[in-house]
Amino acid sequence: MKADYLDVGGTRSFVLTEGEGRPVLCLHTAGQSGVQWRDVQPRLAALGYRVVVPDLPGHGRSEPAAGGPVRDLGVYAQWCEELMDTLGMDRPFVVGCSIGGAITLQLAVRRGDRLAGAVAMAAHGGSASGAGMVRGLERELVDAAAPSRSDRTYLGTLAVVGRRVPAQRAELIARMHRREDPEISTSDLIGWATHDVLDRLDGVACPTHLVVGDDDLWLDPREVRAAADRIPDARYTLLEGIGHYPMEELDGFADVLDGWLTDLAADRDRSVA
C-alpha cells in the first residue's frame, strides 16, 4: 500500500493506493475519511484492482479545501476529476457511499463517458426531502447550537447501521465516526441537502449501479429506485439488514463489490458491441 500527499485542487491531499489492475476510486461519507475503506481496499486490490482511497479535502489527513469547508458536492466532484487525472486513472470505476455516492453520481453525470462504471451507495440524485434540512444545518454550524454533537453522531450512527451487523461491529463503526470535524460534516450535509442532478441522470453515459440498505433511515429506497429508473440501464440493489454504510457493515464487501464491478464492465462491453 502506498501513501501520498498530493497537491489536488490546491489542497495537500492524502491518498492511499493499493494493487494493480482496473482503477477504482473509493469515496467516503460525510465528515469521515478513507479509513472507512480499510477492510475493503486490500481485499479488492488482491482481486485485481488498483484501488485509490482519498481523504476528501478537510477530512482525515487531507488539508482543508482552499475555499474553506465545502458546501457544494460539485466542488468535490471537480476535485475527484483532478485527482483521477493526476494519478492517470484510465477509465476508472467510481464507488462512493452517502455524500460519496452523491459525488459518484455527479461524476457519472459530468464524465460518464470516461468512466468504466459507477456504484453509488446510499445516495439518490437529490430529493425534495433534502431541501428543508439546510436551515437547521446552518444553525448547527454555530457551535452553541450543536450541543452533544459527538453523542448525537455516535447514537445517530448506531441508529442507521443495519440489523444484520453484529453489535460489536456496529459499536466500532459508531465510535470511529465520532472522529469527525463538525464544521466539515455539517458543511458536507448542506452539500448533500442541496445536491441535485436528478434532471441530468438520463444523460449518464456509464454503466451505473445504485445500492441502498433497507435499514438506512436516511434514505427512502423508493427514491433510490426512482433515481435508478432515470439512468439508462442502471442496476439497483436493496441490501437486506444493511444500513447507511455498506462498505463498513457488510462482511466480505470487497467480493460483493467485485461482482458488481464485473457486471458493470460486462454492461459496458455489451453497449459498445
Added chain:
Amino acid sequence: MSSSLAEAVTTQAPGGAPYFEDFEVGQVVTGPARTFSADVVAAFAELSGDRAALHTEPGHTADGRPLVHGPLALAGFFGWHHERGLSDHVEAAFDTHWDYLAPIFVGDAVTYEMTVTRTRRTSSLAGGVVGRHVVVRNQDGEVVQVGRTSALVTAREAVDDRAARLGRAFPSTAWARGLAARLGDSAAFARETGTWDGTLGLRFGADAVLFRVYRGRVLEAGTRTPDGPTFVVSAPDAVWARLLTGPVNDFTKRTMRDEFEVEGSAYEYLRLTAAVVALVDEARSFAGAEEGR
C-alpha cells in the same frame, strides 16, 4: 403478548377470556382479515341512515368503487375484539379517538393490530381501565385508519397489585417516582446530568410527568415543578409503549422517524441527548423489557 392473553385469545374457552390482570402494556394482538362486502356496507347504510351515494353507488370516488363508511371499519374493530375473545369481561367503553387516513373501498379486506398502551386499576380495585392503540391496514398493508380507545375491564380479583405492576404504569405519578428512584442509582444518568440544573418532562399523549434534576440527582418527580419543565419529550402512548417494552432501546431511530416532538429548550434537549437515552434505558429496565439486538 403474555401467555395468559395469548391463551385467552387462542382458546376462547368460557372463563378463559382475559381479565384486567391479563392485559399488559406492550401486548400486541393481531388476527385474520375482515372483508367489507357490498352487502355489509349496504346493511350499515341502512342501520346508520348514511345512504349517501358515495357509499352505495359506484362512480363517486377516484377509482369508481364505493367507499366503506369510516365508522363501519371502526365498529369492525369492536367486532374483531369480540371475536378474538377479548370482550367477555369488558364492562364499558370509555372513549374512542379515530383518524381516517386513507379510503377503504367496498371489497377491501382490512386487518386490525391492537397494542395495549395503558393499564390502570380503578380505586375500587374491582377492575381496571385498558388503553388500546389500533392500526387498521388494507390488503396492501397500507395504513387506512389509526385510533385509540379505552375500556373498563373486570378484574379477576379485587386486590391491590399496583406495586407489582408499577414498571408499566406510565405515565402515572407513582411510576414517575419509581423511575426517579431508579435514576438515582443509574451511573449513566448521573454522569450525563452531572452539570445540569433543570427539569425534563415526558409527555404521553395528553399527560406529562416531570423530573426535577440537579447535578445528577432527581430531586422530585410528579406532574408539576415550581418553574416548569426545561424541555418536554412528547409522543403518543403507542410510541412510548413500544419504546419502553420493545426488544431494543431504539429511541434515536424513533426520533429520526419524527415519532417524538420536543417542547421547550431544544438546546437543553440536545445537550441532554445521552441523558435521555440513559433515562429510556432505565425506564425499559423498570418495565422489564428484555434487551436484544
